[in-house]
Amino acid sequence: MKANTRTAQRLRPHKIWDDDGVASTVGTIMAMMVFLAALSMFTSQYVPVWMEENEASHMSAAYGQFAALKQAVDMQILAGTIQGSSPVQMFSPVKLGAEGIPMFAAPTPGYLSVYRSDSYNNVSFSFNTSAAVLNHTANAGGTIKLYVPNRYFIPQTLAYEGDTLILKQSDGEYMKAMPQFIVTRIGLDSYTISYTQVDLRGDDSNYVGFGTRGIQTTLRAVTTTTFNNLTDEIGPGNPAKNPYLYFNQTTWYERAWNSSFNQTLSAAGMVYGTPAQLAAGTVDYTIVSTLRPNNDPIDDFYEVSVRINPNVVSRFTLTVAYVEVSTAEMGAA
Template identity: 30%
Template sequence: MKRLRRIREDESGVASTVGTIMALLVFLTFISLIVNQYVPVWMKDSEASHMGGAFGQFGTFKGSIDLQILAAQMAQDAGVDYIPITSFTPVTLGVDGVPIFTSPTTGLLTSLSTKGTFTTQLTYSIRGRATQVRESSTGEIVLDVFNRYYLHQAIVYENGGVLRAQNDGQSMRADPTFGVSVVNDTLRIAMTHVGLFGNGSVEGSSTEGIHSKLIGVDRQEYTQVLSDVWINGTTPYGVAWVSFFNRTLADAFKIDSGVFVGGCPTYCFSPSYFGTRIQTLSIVTPYYTLTADWKDPKRAYDIVVQIHNDPNNSIPLVMPITKVQVQHAFVNIAIAERGTEVSI
């Protein structure tokens, strides 16, 4: 029987094997640190910075529209023809990702000419005859950014204002043209409707832009107002609009927020919630009434602004409305590449 030979013990390769394993562990730990710690912090800061930059770009777009309206007004006042110009505002849609570790954050820039409907309604006397007026506008531009590390937010241009909306709230960040002034115990109201024409969209993380051309301005002035002044709207951002109207009107009528504490029925602030969303919002004062009601079929709020009028000067606290100025601007819009839907 052949005798088995004992295998000679040799530990000379153990050190190199253990060293390789340790090096791999250090490398994997470093990669894990990058993926789980560095990349989320970097992307969150980048997405937050991008939202701030996008808001600034929408502010620039609003300024461009306002300047075009001003130029048209000056031409009209001077009695000369207004020559329309085309303005371009760049908008960065999203955030570039970190190669290998994470993909880009994309955004969707959309122009919707049938959304964001607003109307101003009143009845005034012309040559002794009661005449109803209804001025309206539609259109909104939305940058919806699908942030994964920062809050999911949207920046919106609607009826001359710039709004910021996210899951837990919305606010008016750049005010539209709306003013109420008290002169000798009478009210004067001024508002601008901005109608946007042209649909289009673009998605990605690159820098695209918005082409805009003001094609006309119409300004009307109404005196001898017989009715209350109503401003109605249908918009997903109704809470922000009601907050803006309340802030503007409260400043005009010198209403302090403290009067709403235990002030019903004269002063009432009544919100109701469905989950985290405000379902209805009602603000009542002797001077005005504001409401916002969420409508599921529309996926939007119906808002109503009622500014009370006392043409006979017989109701306590309520003032007569002596002048209402309504300006209507008509703007053609194209997103990214110039479209053929409207003239740009």
Template identity: 25%
Template structure:
């Protein structure tokens, strides 16, 4: 009887030790996955979601570019488009099912353009035509990947990350030499977004509705200017400065004929013609912008 009791006790102790060891291994595996692998998976998933947001915002810009072109040819016809934005994502089924979120805002940032052209003592300026143009922005709320902000302003799509900004897609702006390179043509179609400032935070899909509301022109009767100064009021001046420099260089403009300077709130682009040969053509397309029109 004593021998049987001892054997029974050893079996019980062995089973208990095995259970403890299995539990320890399980805890170690779970800890390893949570500490080492899930952060990497979540970082990759959040980065992938940022790519989705870029595609959505790029699609929005493309839609507005197309509608603005149509609005200029058929100003009496009103067209509208609704653009969905994927606000959240980066969930990992079974391991980490919660989603990240984002904030979508209409008319949050200040953006405007001022153009001044001079020739033979005559000065023309754009006055208030290109001021208060409106913006659309998306700001992420990531847990692992660095937070990013996409801003649509004046027809350009800008990526802001920490204190840096980069123009991912350029506006409808062109600088080129014309008339056998004797003249410089500056053409710009500006997108004007009007509507109440509104913001929404979500991890689902939200929608922005845009409706064309006419066009306007900066009509200067084909005047040739000796120089032009363009001042852009923006929170992302460095990205605009880089874009304008690239635009002038690609047009073959001599470095001595233009300059670009900027600070935290504005960028100034100065262009000088050789003999009063700068043509300026500016149009503006109006859009009514509404966030979640049906809500």
């Protein structure tokens, strides 16, 4: 008789797969990947384009505001000349920086500065009187400057100095608004010249940020003098022993000033030459640019000297305007 035996068997656990849970996890991961890809595309493609448009739009607006500032000063000079009274006040807003994109790109700040001695303009010449040869010298200076270190658009500087509007960027300097320097030919070798100096006065100031600053200009005085008797004789009041009608501009924007002077004089028909040719009397004018020492390791500071043969100038009219500059935040008391 056989014994009744049982074979013990181990019970293995039965795995139950939840297909819905797997699909949910995979779907979440895919959604996150799509979101991150879209976010990456937005930040790497769309944000730079958006910010470039913001910065370009701001520079366009700032240029318009600086043009309005020059126009305001020109209108003050005109009003002061016609009315013969001062002071005449005008107000010009300037927006410092460009708007950013919330959470994605910070705004771009701007640096606004007003410097009494950042540039210097000198006019000097000798003229005959009934008694003797005398020298006349007029000095002016000052610069209002906005520098915007754009990160997506081209970094640019706008400067108002010597009644000009200058744009500076990496590829050069451009005089967007010329000075009041008018040369007219009235004969075979005879010219009339009129020139306006603007002397900016007030305390030096610097501002950085994104808001809007107000620039108030006050015309304190304006004088206009006409000379019909320029000479190349050197009078006792001419310490530089300069026999020419002499314009001297110290500036950070040498190429803009040099080009402006040369363009105006040559367009009127004057003949350009070297200093030696001018001394010999074979040309009408020369322009010499000299590098001046400064503490800026990047930008160069120049002296642009224009020398004109006074014997070809039948009449010279010089206007000097004294303008006080003050700044304040828009809305501030």
